[in-house]
Amino acid sequence: MTEWFSNLEFLPKIYWLVAIIGSLTFSVVMLMAFAGGDGDGIEDMDSDMDASAGFQFISFKNLVGFFTIFGWSGIACIDAGLSTPLIIIISVISGLLMMMIMAALFYFISKLTDSGTLKYKNAIDAIGEVYLTIGADRSKMGKVNVSVQGTMRELDALTDSLTELKSGTIIKVLDVTSNGILVVDRTRKPIEVSNIENEKLQTGENHLLSND
Secondary structure, X not given: OHHHHHOOOHHHHHHXXXXXXXXXXXXXXXXXXXXXXXXXXXXXHHHHHOOOOOOOOOOHHHHHHHHHHHHHHHHHHHHOOOOHHHHHHHHHHHHHHHHHHHHHHHHHHHHHHHHOOOOHHHXXXXXXXXXXXXXXXXXXXXXXXXEEOOEEEEEEEEEOOOOOEOOOOEEEEEEEOOOOOEXXXXXXXXXXXXXXXXXXXXXHHHHHHHHO
């Protein structure tokens, strides 16, 4: 192996070194990223190199992908007998394409992760039901069942109402505290029609019929 490497010309040596080191680093990075390993160090490096919010084109992971594909595409071009300028151009373009693919991949993965994370502010204005009695004037924390981000959840809640909200009371979420506790108040179901409104509707219908 050593003899084979020493017999290589300068350009193939460079490409083989980049390809081998890049591939080993790439394997470790991907293993840590997708297998739940401790990637805090890598994430810190990524955040330091972040050129834009959200979509990261220049990051440690993407650069590793660049050098990996740069090395292997260069080796393939050398084996094909291409000229040195063409080898460099093709390997650089291939590396940049790999960076773009990896940036897009991790961007969409982060979006999927964010969409599955509960954001309590999304509960504001939602209608729910008291599960455990909530004390008046924030005297006792209770629980409510409320739909947030398309899923029914059981969440801690307080109220500024001067009367306690008993189990089964229909509530509306007015606000969320800094530590994620809902602030709710009594309301009625959106589809519920009061007796007075129902009588008005019936009176209006009867009036129209009598005019006919």
